[in-house]
Amino acid sequence: MEEVLATYATPYDSARPVVCMDEQPVQLLKETRSPIPGTSRRPKRVDYEYERAGTANIVMFTEPLAGWREVTVRGTRTRLDWADESARLLEGRYAKCPKAWGQNRSRP
Numbered sequence: 001m002e003e004v005l006a007t008y009a010t011p012y013d014s015a016r017p018v019v020c021m022d023e024q025p026v027q028l029l030k031e032t033r034s035p036i037p038g039t040s041r042r043p044k045r046v047d048y049e050y051e052r053a054g055t056a057n058i059v060m061f062t063e064p065l066a067g068w069r070e071v072t073v074r075g076t077r078t079r080l081d082w083a084d085e086s087a088r089l090l091e092g093r094y095a096k097c098p099k100a101w102g103q104n105r106s107r108p
Contacts, residue, residue: 012065015097020062021086025077028053059085 007018030053031046038044057077062069070089074081090099 008064014066017063017094017097018065019089019094020064022060023077023082024058024060026056026058028056057081061085061089 010018029050032049032051033047035047036045054075055077057074059072059074059082060069072085074085
C-alpha cells in the first residue's frame with residue numbers, strides 16, 4: 001500500500017502520467033407509479049416500488065494531478081469491454097507515453 005501512496009505523491013509528469021481506473025456495475029430502475037406532485041401543505045410523494053430495467057457498467061479513468069477524468073457507460077461488463085476501454089485510452093490520449101516499465105522508470 002505504501003508503494004501506491006508513494007506513486008500518487010510523485011510530482012506531475014506529462015510524459016509519465018499517473019492514471020487511475022475503476023469500473024462499477026449498476027442496476028437500472030424504473031418507477032412503477034407516477035409521483036404525486038407537492039402542494040403548499042405536503043411535499044412531493046414518491047412510491048418506493050420500482051421495476052428493474054436492466055444493468056449497465058460505468059468505466060472511469062482519471063488523471064488526478066492533471067485534473068482530468070473520463071466516464072463511459074457500457075451495456076455489458078466483460079473482459080473485452082474493459083480491454084476496449086483501456087485500448088481506446090492508450091491509443092488515444094496516452095499514445096505518445098512510454099508503455100513499458102523499463103523505459104525511464106524502474107519497476108516497483
